[in-house]
Amino acid sequence: METAPLEIQKHEAELQESVDHSSSVMAIEIGPSHPAMHGIVRFTTYVDGELIVDMIPEIGYLHRGFEKESENSKWIQVTPYTDRLNYVSPLLNNIGYAMAVEKLYGVEAPRRAEFTRVIMGEISRITDHMTCLGASAMEVGAFTFFLWFIKAREYLWELVEEVTGARLTTNWTRFGGNATDLPDGFLDALQDRLDKVKDVMDECDRLLTKNKIFIDRVKDIGAISKEDALSFGFTGPMLRACGIPYDIRRSDPYSVYEELDFEIPIGSTGDCFDRYLVRMEEIRQSISIIEQAADKMPVGPIQTLERRVHYPDKKDVYGNIEGLIDHFKMVMEGHRPPAGEAYLPVEGGNGEVGFFVVSDGSGDPVRVRLRPPCFNFVEAMPKMTIGHYIADIVPIFGSINMIGGELDR
């Protein structure tokens, strides 16, 4: 779009003629590189003094071609890509993708694998909520709250590192089970860390939840009605804050959530304060789920015994011919789920994380699609922000928990 200088002058002259000089609207870019735009998003905001009259979001700055990349990989090679989608709760993405392909195969993971998936998934959910709440509190000015949550998050990431080997790029689930089992002594360390996390939660709760300045900043800001929320496709904590108790773990139960007892916190008005409270309560509910799952942990294999879905044990690979052939075919040809398509929704940190996978029977994926929950939230951002002040963009955008990796894929 290279315009010659003369054309720019003509363009400016046209603008000047058409400009309504009596209005005081100024266009300001809450631009892509901005301290509060975690994950890079650009908002062109039209402001009248400090009042926002219009807003145009622009996304796509972190688009890395996840879907195109997965079409050119084998099925198992897509799992590391899913870590990097919602990079603050990578295990939930791993679990969602593995379960979607397991649905294509028609196999189920064994019970112990399901329980460990629940534990790791809920740990991921806690870290997701902690990052969201901490970052948005920091931007409102409560810097100490953020650092205490980061300290609590470190305890949890140490746990994740013990099991999967990495804090963020976990790559832990396989089709039909998990890659590694829980190490010895993990459940005791888990209980110990969860107690510490509960202490931090209590401290932070005392710091901010009844603080008048914080409440003034977030109450009645960014409210959205139930009908609008449903029309915009909200799911997850944002929808629950509006008062609709939609949780995929309850409405389309997967894994072993039917055996676990937990409550779904819902808000009433759908403003930022309700979202904050819903997320804080969900952290506590997740802690309770983890404790229940740790109590009920069965013994058993962590990978399904179906051939052609899982890599056989090393003693079988080197011990008998079937294991050797299975291992060879799996590594050389990759997984070959039967032809068909499957959509499996999983309750992610942000809402409904749905993997839509299409297979044609050969080893190459035809389509791997992630349904990004925060796509809808950023789409609804103008609706939530118009009529508020510039200073309100920050708490609203913080409460959305936009993760760039998930939004742009």
Added chain:
Amino acid sequence: MQILLEILSIPLVQSLLKIVVVILLFAMPLGTLMTLMERKWSAMIQDRVGPNRANAGNFTGNGLLHIAADGLKSIFKEDTMPEGSDRFLFLIAPFFGLIAGVATFAIIPFAAPIGDFKFQIADVEPGLLFIFAITSLSVYGAVLAGASSNSKYALLGGTRASAQMLSYEVFMGLALMGVFMVYGSTRVSDIVDGQNQYWFGSLIPQWGVFTQPLGFLLFTTALIAETKRAPFDAPEGESEIVAGYFLEYSGMRWSAFMLAEYVAVVGVASLITTLFFGGYHVPWLHLWTSAPEWLVRILQVLKFSLFVIFFCWFQIQLRWTVPKFRFDQTMALGWKKLLPLSLINTVATAVIILIFV
């Protein structure tokens, strides 16, 4: 030797020496120390250690050398000026804050006078009105910086700063009306001496915080808003308008803004101590009648410094504990809550003085 004493007895030379001592040995060192202590004390609250890496060879001094490191870094940075900015205003804007912050120390007494020699640079009759005048001057720094940088974020920050600082000056003045009435003078040394009286015979000193508790709260709030410290740092934005009015500054000019802010922190602490916490008077020291004069002066300076450091600590930990106000909430707080309260305070003080004294 004789010539030296003669020169020293000229009042002008004495004033110049006092200025040099106060600025170079009190205001500036404490101000730069506060830049480091802000990071250290905030780290203490946040469960971490804070800066402790700057070293010269083996000596780290637990982070003390960061002061020098920061200063040197700012000096060597590139001094940018945005295209299209008003050159003259852009250049002079940082210095208003600095001048206003340092000039606050002109009327602060550090110890009781020895004979004719006052430990105060200028003990003028309208002492406190001088403070109002100087803080009004510091508005220019923010406004000029915001308006002259060719940037929308800076403009927003400068607008916010001007509105906020002008409003809170009003309340600052009103909050001090009570102090004038109680101690009967605007001369600062009179106010400090007035706080040396005791109630119930040498039991409770008549400090400003006891005679004017509401005035103390209002004045502290107004001064913290005046210096744009948290929770009133909407002009400094930091999350929505990235850095507000000093967005386009870099290098030593930006350091001048930061230094002005921290010197103002020390200035605010000194003002609060002087007006509400007895200034330099050590409570109950008059009971020790045989104390030598030089010891009394040293104790007074120590007491003053301790209280100043305590109030600096208070402002810093206030910043890291409470979230920030939105800008219209700052204005609403000022005009709708503080203004009526300060008027009530003035009237109530007048009534009480009339009836009981």
Added chain:
Amino acid sequence: MSETATPDAEAALTLTQLIAHEFPGTVRDSHNHRGDETVIIKREALHRVCKFLRDDERCKFELMVDLTAVDYLEQGRDPRFDVVYHFKSLSLGHRLRLKVQLNEDDLRVASIHDLWDAVDWYERECFDMFGIDFEGHPNLIRLLMYEEFEGHPLRKDYPMDRQQPIMPLREVEERHEYGRKF
């Protein structure tokens, strides 16, 4: 799962049967592979069927979950593109997948942006990635890619390592329309 929550006197109709009953002749195919109820309908009926799905008491699909497309070029299938819609009903609990099959030379389908607000960006992304023209969409421009991008990346004939021409930096102020009314 296709369950209707209220056991009526009449036999509980599956959603496929319901759509076939209300809009005869529009259902091309349907299946229930792995429990996901899927209906393939004709392109002309899309808007009517979606409106029915949203409003009718037996369907009540408040949530438009996902809108995407699949390219079957490598499999050599003749309607090359599948536009896939996922819906979820919160009050009745069922899900549905709706598909419309399009040919490459006639890549248009009606836009359903007036039924759910979320559809706006999903259709823009679909256009961006596949080049499908959604008729009636108010603002069908690219979403994830930049404006001067050439081609539609998720099509199978777009090679993964294709290089795009380098664009000069564009002026930001041209995007601000100061004269518009709010």
